[in-house]
Amino acid sequence: MAPTPPPPHVLIFPFPAQGHVNAMLKLTELLLPAGLNITFLISAKDHRSLSGYANIHTRLNSFPGFQFHVIQGLYEGPLDSAEKLTIMFDCMSEKTTLLLRKLILDSPVTTCVIADGIMDFVLDAVEGTGVPVFSFRTISGCAFWAYFSIPDLINSGELPFQGTNMDELIVNVKGMEGFLRRRDLPSFCRSGLSNRTLQQVSSISRRALDAHAIILNTFDDLEGRIVSHIQKHCSNIYTIGPLHAHLKSRSLNKSISSNSLFEEDKTCIGWLDQQPPKSVLYVSFGSIATLTRDQLMEFWYGLVNSKKRFLWVIRKDLVSKDDDKLPSELENGTKERGYLVGWAPQEDVLAHPALGAFLTHNGWNSTLESIVAGIPMVSWPFFADQQINSRFVEAVWKLGIDMKDTCDRTTVERIVNEVMEVRKDEFTESAKRMAKLAMESVSEGGTSYSNLDRLIQDIKTMGV
Numbered sequence: 468m469a470p471t472p473p474p475p476h477v478l479i480f481p482f483p484a485q486g487h488v489n490a491m492l493k494l495t496e497l498l499l500p501a502g503l504n505i506t507f508l509i510s511a512k513d514h515r516s517l518s519g520y521a522n523i524h525t526r527l528n529s530f531p532g533f534q535f536h537v538i539q540g541l542y543e544g545p546l547d548s549a550e551k552l553t554i555m556f557d558c559m560s561e562k563t564t565l566l567l568r569k570l571i572l573d574s575p576v577t578t579c580v581i582a583d584g585i586m587d588f589v590l591d592a593v594e595g596t597g598v599p600v601f602s603f604r605t606i607s608g609c610a611f612w613a614y615f616s617i618p619d620l621i622n623s624g625e626l627p628f629q630g631t632n633m634d635e636l637i638v639n640v641k642g643m644e645g646f647l648r649r650r651d652l653p654s655f656c657r658s659g660l661s662n663r664t665l666q667q668v669s670s671i672s673r674r675a676l677d678a679h680a681i682i683l684n685t686f687d688d689l690e691g692r693i694v695s696h697i698q699k700h701c702s703n704i705y706t707i708g709p710l711h712a713h714l715k716s717r718s719l720n721k722s723i724s725s726n727s728l729f730e731e732d733k734t735c736i737g738w739l740d741q742q743p744p745k746s747v748l749y750v751s752f753g754s755i756a757t758l759t760r761d762q763l764m765e766f767w768y769g770l771v772n773s774k775k776r777f778l779w780v781i782r783k784d785l786v787s788k789d790d791d792k793l794p795s796e797l798e799n800g801t802k803e804r805g806y807l808v809g810w811a812p813q814e815d816v817l818a819h820p821a822l823g824a825f826l827t828h829n830g831w832n833s834t835l836e837s838i839v840a841g842i843p844m845v846s847w848p849f850f851a852d853q854q855i856n857s858r859f860v861e862a863v864w865k866l867g868i869d870m871k872d873t874c875d876r877t878t879v880e881r882i883v884n885e886v887m888e889v890r891k892d893e894f895t896e897s898a899k900r901m902a903k904l905a906m907e908s909v910s911e912g913g914t915s916y917s918n919l920d921r922l923i924q925d926i927k928t929m930g931v
């Protein structure tokens with residue numbers, strides 16, 4: 468009898484930032500029970516954080532085919548600007564190109580690599596080994612398509628912007644004519660053409676076509692129309708999101724929210740337990756965005772003046788530069804209706820019955836988590852893909868209001884009240900509808916469910 472071949476072995480390699488590691492760990496959790504062996508490449512800093520704050524190790528290590536490969540010596544500073552992201556990107560490319568080839572050539576034999584699509588150097592590193600690379604984009608389909616369309620915007624003269632009218636419509640991102648304005652393009656489009664991030668992002672997005680396939684953490688009812696434009700360039704796309712909703716639906720992840728690279732303050736759940744249903748605004752700007760002290764205070768006055776209850780995540784590095792101490796009025800004056808934490812168990816918070824709306828920077832994970840929980844949004848995008856996500860939240864999905872480029876107390880108060888009071892029924896209804904579609908997509912027979920199975924089967928076929 469012929470010996471049974473070993474299970475396929477997959478290298479999973481995220482960019483070292485919370486949103487990226489989070490999504491790719493969730494994919495890992497979905498692939499392991501299907502019998503795939505996985506080596507997960509992780510920076511030493513993220514590995515330390517996961518070991519300290521998350522329970523993911525216990526779950527992953529229960530699969531004998533799982534291992535972390537820890538990468539030492541990477542940049543460990545903040546990632547709150549394009550320049551710092553570039554430093555990390557260059558450092559990653561330098562430290563991991565040889566490592567990847569070594570891992571691929573060593574045993575166990577690598578069947579395929581699932582690499583964060585932001586790291587196009589992986590395609591170069593793997594070239595010639597015959598190992599297929601799946602490009603996993605942790606951003607939305609709409610942001611990926613806008614990035615991909617940047618050369619068309621340059622050729623048509625829409626980039627760089629002529630004049631200053633930020634509300635002028637953009638016509639050369641197909642499928643977004645009629646609602647996409649200059650201000651909704653990814654933030655780096657606001658600089659000149661020599662901007663390195665603009666050049667990098669556009670070429671990286673086109674490089675995805677050199678990959679074996681593209682994986683997107685989205686679902687067809689949400690972004691199918693936009694994904695069909697990408698499909699004209701790359702026929703092999705797996706839309707398998709929302710990944711965290713698969714875990715919920717397959718009951719693989721009963722204790723959710725444990726991929727955190729920061730220590731969660733769970734006391735906020737006790738506070739939420741004491742609040743009336745749908746009364747609380749959850750405020751979080753993710754793991755990277757920073758505010759100036761003035762912006763922090765405008766948000767605070769706006770929230771207090773709105774008279775709504777709020778739970779606000781104020782990371783210790785949320786306020787930029789030397790403003791590391793919270794203003795005393797904020798700490799003292801919040802007590803009446805507000806609760807502050809350094810880092811929240813976000814998925815649990817969004818699923819809590821007391822939650823009424825989410826003031827978010829519209830990072831893609833947060834956006835998907837809000838959609839799955841059926842929570843309307845107030846959008847305040849910070850950078851990159853967030854500008855376009857927030858436009859879709861308001862203009863396409865009708866899930867909330869986009870307040871990008873404004874940050875004054877009167878606007879904050881007005882928009883919070885608009886979402887939580889004046890148009891509450893309308894937004895709650897559309898959020899509920901979208902949440903239902905999200906859960907259907909990851910249920911048996913749903914598009915993301917079937918696409919995830921197709922991905923697993925395709926990897927297994929490669930391993931034969």
Ligand code: UDP
Nearest residue numbers: 486753754755780810811813830831832833
């Ligand atoms: N998150 C969390 N607790 C917080 C704030 C954020 O667990 O207090 C998680 C959130 O659930 C999401 C991730 O951190 O999964 C942030 O990713 P996202 O893509 O939204 O934004 P980024 O941090 O990449 O800007």
